[in-house]
Amino acid sequence: MVFNKELLLEKGQFVLKEAEKLGASQAQVTIISSDRSLTRLANSIIDQNVAERHFNVSTDIYIGKRKGSTNVEVFDDKSIANAVANAVQIAKISPENQDFKSLPGTQNYTDILTLDDLVSKKTIDATPEQRAEYAKLAIDCAHSIDKRIKAVAGAISHSTNERVILNSLGVEAYDRSTTSNINLTVLADDGTEETAGWSSDNRMDFSKLQVKAVSEKAAQKAVDGFGMKYLEPGNYEVILEPAAAGGLMFYLSYFGFSAMMYQDYISFLRDKIGDQIFSEKLNLWDDAYDKRMEYRDLFDSEGIPKSKLELITEGICKNLVYDTLTADKDGVKSTGHSAAFFGRSLPIATHLFVGEGDSSLDEMIAETRNGILVTHFHYQNAVNPTKGVFTGLTRDGAWFIKDGEIQYPLRTLRYTDSILRFFKEIDLIGKYQDPNDTNGNIPPLKLPSFTISGSQKE
Amino acid sequence: MRDLTEKALEICSKEDATYADIRIVTIKDEDISIKKGNIQTLNIRTTTGFGIRTIANGGLGFAGSYDVSGKEIERVAKLAVRIAKASGATRKKPIVFVDEKPVEDNYQTPIKKDPFSIPSEEKINLLMEADKRMRDYNPEVIKMSRADYRGHKEDQIFASLEGAYITQQITFCGGGISCTAITQGEPPQTRSFPGSFRGNFSTKGYEYFESLKLLENTDKTAKEAITLTTAKHCPTDRTTLLLDGHQLMLQIHESCGHPTELDRVLGTEAAYAGTSFMTPDLLGKLKYGSEFVNMTSDCTIPGGLGTYGYDHEGVKAKRVDLVKEGLFVGYQSSRETAAILGLKESSAGMRADSPQKLPLVRMTNISLEPGNWKREELIADTKKGILMSTNKSWSIDDKRLNFQFGTEIAWEIIDGEIGQILKNPTYTGITPEFWGSMNAHSKDDWKVLGTPNCGKGQPGQVMYVGHGCGTARFNNVRVGVMQEATSTSGIQ
Numbered sequence: 001m002v003f004n005k006e007l008l009l010e011k012g013q014f015v016l017k018e019a020e021k022l023g024a025s026q027a028q029v030t031i032i033s034s035d036r037s038l039t040r041l042a043n044s045i046i047d048q049n050v051a052e053r054h055f056n057v058s059t060d061i062y063i064g065k066r067k068g069s070t071n072v073e074v075f076d077d078k079s080i081a082n083a084v085a086n087a088v089q090i091a092k093i094s095p096e097n098q099d100f101k102s103l104p105g106t107q108n109y110t111d112i113l114t115l116d117d118l119v120s121k122k123t124i125d126a127t128p129e130q131r132a133e134y135a136k137l138a139i140d141c142a143h144s145i146d147k148r149i150k151a152v153a154g155a156i157s158h159s160t161n162e163r164v165i166l167n168s169l170g171v172e173a174y175d176r177s178t179t180s181n182i183n184l185t186v187l188a189d190d191g192t193e194e195t196a197g198w199s200s201d202n203r204m205d206f207s208k209l210q211v212k213a214v215s216e217k218a219a220q221k222a223v224d225g226f227g228m229k230y231l232e233p234g235n236y237e238v239i240l241e242p243a244a245a246g247g248l249m250f251y252l253s254y255f256g257f258s259a260m261m262y263q264d265y266i267s268f269l270r271d272k273i274g275d276q277i278f279s280e281k282l283n284l285w286d287d288a289y290d291k292r293m294e295y296r297d298l299f300d301s302e303g304i305p306k307s308k309l310e311l312i313t314e315g316i317c318k319n320l321v322y323d324t325l326t327a328d329k330d331g332v333k334s335t336g337h338s339a340a341f342f343g344r345s346l347p348i349a350t351h352l353f354v355g356e357g358d359s360s361l362d363e364m365i366a367e368t369r370n371g372i373l374v375t376h377f378h379y380q381n382a383v384n385p386t387k388g389v390f391t392g393l394t395r396d397g398a399w400f401i402k403d404g405e406i407q408y409p410l411r412t413l414r415y416t417d418s419i420l421r422f423f424k425e426i427d428l429i430g431k432y433q434d435p436n437d438t439n440g441n442i443p444p445l446k447l448p449s450f451t452i453s454g455s456q457k458e
Numbered sequence: 459m460r461d462l463t464e465k466a467l468e469i470c471s472k473e474d475a476t477y478a479d480i481r482i483v484t485i486k487d488e489d490i491s492i493k494k495g496n497i498q499t500l501n502i503r504t505t506t507g508f509g510i511r512t513i514a515n516g517g518l519g520f521a522g523s524y525d526v527s528g529k530e531i532e533r534v535a536k537l538a539v540r541i542a543k544a545s546g547a548t549r550k551k552p553i554v555f556v557d558e559k560p561v562e563d564n565y566q567t568p569i570k571k572d573p574f575s576i577p578s579e580e581k582i583n584l585l586m587e588a589d590k591r592m593r594d595y596n597p598e599v600i601k602m603s604r605a606d607y608r609g610h611k612e613d614q615i616f617a618s619l620e621g622a623y624i625t626q627q628i629t630f631c632g633g634g635i636s637c638t639a640i641t642q643g644e645p646p647q648t649r650s651f652p653g654s655f656r657g658n659f660s661t662k663g664y665e666y667f668e669s670l671k672l673l674e675n676t677d678k679t680a681k682e683a684i685t686l687t688t689a690k691h692c693p694t695d696r697t698t699l700l701l702d703g704h705q706l707m708l709q710i711h712e713s714c715g716h717p718t719e720l721d722r723v724l725g726t727e728a729a730y731a732g733t734s735f736m737t738p739d740l741l742g743k744l745k746y747g748s749e750f751v752n753m754t755s756d757c758t759i760p761g762g763l764g765t766y767g768y769d770h771e772g773v774k775a776k777r778v779d780l781v782k783e784g785l786f787v788g789y790q791s792s793r794e795t796a797a798i799l800g801l802k803e804s805s806a807g808m809r810a811d812s813p814q815k816l817p818l819v820r821m822t823n824i825s826l827e828p829g830n831w832k833r834e835e836l837i838a839d840t841k842k843g844i845l846m847s848t849n850k851s852w853s854i855d856d857k858r859l860n861f862q863f864g865t866e867i868a869w870e871i872i873d874g875e876i877g878q879i880l881k882n883p884t885y886t887g888i889t890p891e892f893w894g895s896m897n898a899h900s901k902d903d904w905k906v907l908g909t910p911n912c913g914k915g916q917p918g919q920v921m922y923v924g925h926g927c928g929t930a931r932f933n934n935v936r937v938g939v940m941q942e943a944t945s946t947s948g949i950q
Contacts, residue, residue, distance in 0.1 A: 069501040128544040153728035185729035
């Protein structure tokens with residue numbers, strides 16, 4: 001894929017002119033061009049291997065407070081003009097949205113990062129053959145760890161993207177990105193039981209993916225998993241490795257801090273902004289521009305530039321995340337967190353940081369009297385989001401710790417507990433890890449109490 | 459389009475592909491959402507594109523693009539073969555497909571009213587009225603209301619190097635309403651109709667959306683939401699559990715649908731959605747459920763959301779037994795996975811959610827076949843138990859054994875009669891033990907319900923699937939899990 005900023009801007013301006021010609025009072029157009037490739041491993045072979053090319057044009061037309069939207073995958077001007085005309089027709093028949101005031105006006109975009117900071121040529125030029133080489137490396141490394149390694153599964157992917165957002169009030173936002181990821185689940189089998197280990201890495205530069213380290217870590221976890229036992233439900237101390245902590249932080253952010261969740265009476269933080277309800281050791285913020293973030297969006301899906309936003313400072317809930325619609329309802333400014341999906345949108349934080357501590361994983365284990373160590377969680381979901389109650393299952397490695405030492409691996413455990421309860425106290429916080437297997441920058445955490453509600457046996 | 463499909467297949471062949479197929483697809487999707495008197499979404503999405511799947515050097519390759527032009531088809535066909543060759547380098551054995559007689563055919567979802575021929579104004583007016591009626595029921599307590607509609611149409615062309623050429627038009631539509639009640643000092647409670655997560659859907663025309671009778675059900679929905687706010691909590695107990703269709707469908711989906719997908723069983727999803735406890739060595743041996751449990755995969759059921767003429771590798775729709783009288787007897791499969799297991803044929807389960815995506819083994823209509831009971835007889839026969847309805851929360855482990863679900867509402871059953879409403883119902887169990895405890899299933903309220911929200915695969919895909927079921931009864935089930943978990947923390 002070849003970047004073509006001028007072409008995207010030209011197409012975007014074409015949409016705005018068509019919209020104006022057809023009587024739109026305001027209009028926004030989003031054009032995303034992308035190439036995405038993914039090689040999937042299963043049973044230590046390449047099982048699926050795909051490449052996709054997309055060119056997506058989303059048009060939002062306003063006639064007063066009436067809105068119509070279309071979302072099309074077309075490139076030629078005639079088809080785009082049809083999509084704009086359809087959006088205008090839809091807007092004309094739409095009821096007024098009394099919550100809508102206006103699209104955002106002209107924005108100032110920081111030059112902290114240049115376009116070259118956002119992409120890697122090695123990712124743009126990555127090939128199916130290079131993905132196959134990585135696949136072979138991952139498979140060979142894992143199998144070299146132990147004879148009991150049975151299968152390597154996972155995915156090696158990369159994407160190249162460019163995006164333009166224009167609106168009739170002067171927003172003109174352009175960014176581009178490259179992303180790459182490897183995630184591996186390694187299975188081991190000794191003839192009596194099957195175990196699994198997992199690890200992952202995210203890089204802007206495909207050539208910098210830590211394939212060997214990820215493969216070896218996942219394989220070692222699988223090997224360390226033999227001899228699994230059941231654990232009785234109850235309250236335990238818990239050490240959350242970064243991916244496990246990251247999974248909980250996603251739910252904390254999505255259900256707690258999204259202004260839409262708050263306004264819809266779903267958020268468990270309702271009437272708690274400004275209160276200290278979490279451990280004073282907990283600091284959570286969103287910052288797309290922090291250079292420790294491997295890849296980023298420079299602006300949200302309305303073209304509003306990203307900026308650092310405190311969510312939790314020393315345990316105190318500080319700010320909700322807003323898009324324009326929810327901000328107008330609360331009489332505040334958008335924080336630049338609009339995320340659109342096929343015509344629907346909501347505000348959500350997507351560049352999360354949890355403040356680091358200085359504890360090592362070994363120190364956390366040594367400090368644990370009666371607890372569990374969790375690699376990551378599977379199939380988490382809200383049970384009662386208004387009370388912050390969530391559930392999920394341990395996956396790809398969990399271990400029982402007694403009196404400061406790992407005792408034995410555990411069969412799958414289910415937790416059901418409230419974020420409002422288990423983040424009230426945090427014992428220890430570790431450092432960011434490399435490879436980084438979280439979507440943000442999340443360190444390991446040790447909590448004094450976490451509720452295990454079940455296992456794979458009744 | 460035939461010239462383009464022929465060109466694509468010819469290029470693949472010249473590039474040394476031993477197998478190739480191409481799908482050219484146009485999807486049109488209308489999405490309308492009303493929230494608390496305001497229109498939130500009125501969006502029409504149109505996607506056109508193609509995907510080419512090839513086998514070369516024993517490996518599988520796939521590439522797709524939005525640009526259905528001769529030049530782009532040439533680029534993508536060559537790329538698909540190149541990817542297949544790279545894949546083949548890691549394989550121990552070449553990919554083999556079970557035989558499938560190539561056909562030329564056309565299929566269309568039978569519909570009475572094309573959803574896209576009905577003016578959007580008509581749909582909006584109905585949704586606005588339904589949304590308003592729920593709030594008007596008690597404006598002081600109903601703080602949030604929603605009404606949703608979705609119509610969807612796919613025009614598909616499938617052509618293969620083997621000689622198949624199949625055109626299909628799949629249409630579905632549906633919708634629903636929900637509202638949230640808040641009373642002083644009580645947590646919010648939400649109630650939906652006919653199902654949660656934007657309602658229910660069917661491969662029928664607009665006549666299906668009309669048949670939902672949303673306007674006639676606003677008062678009942680609002681009333682139940684209000685009643686829930688002051689209702690008793692679902693107790694923590696082991697008890698007899700009854701699930702009606704709007705929860706039973708998801709129980710089937712998660713604990714029978716996903717674990718019988720053969721690609722998942724064979725390890726394709728091992729690093730993502732997980733694997734399955736229903737392994738090939740247990741086929742024909744595992745006691746999955748009680749003698750009353752009969753599960754099928756059937757993409758021929760009229761109106762089922764997983765109903766079509768041919769799957770996305772040209773296999774004609776069919777019905778397959780998954781569980782027969784409690785015994786695990788079959789899988790949902792593809793031409794490739796069927797061959798790995800030595801099966802004679804695919805179950806016609808391969809679908810992709812968009813033109814640029816690789817088809818995967820997806821659920822069709824996975825159903826619990828009707829039992830012999832009437833729903834009222836089943837309730838009358840229950841001395842003490844809890845009836846739960848309408849999914850609110852779901853979670854299941856990577857082998858599909860340990861599950862935990864929450865529903866919007868439950869009712870006590872005492873001495874064969876439905877009693878008071880219970881709030882925050884949850885239940886948990888282990889799949890074969892749970893289905894092993896099923897002792898009754900109704901037939902009079904059996905119907906095929908549909909969800910368009912089934913996620914699977916990397917890159918992720920979202921598919922529309924159906925589930926036929928009535929009301930079923932299970933013995934000795936652990937309920938009230940959330941109460942257990944939060945009662946010690948002061949969080950109620």
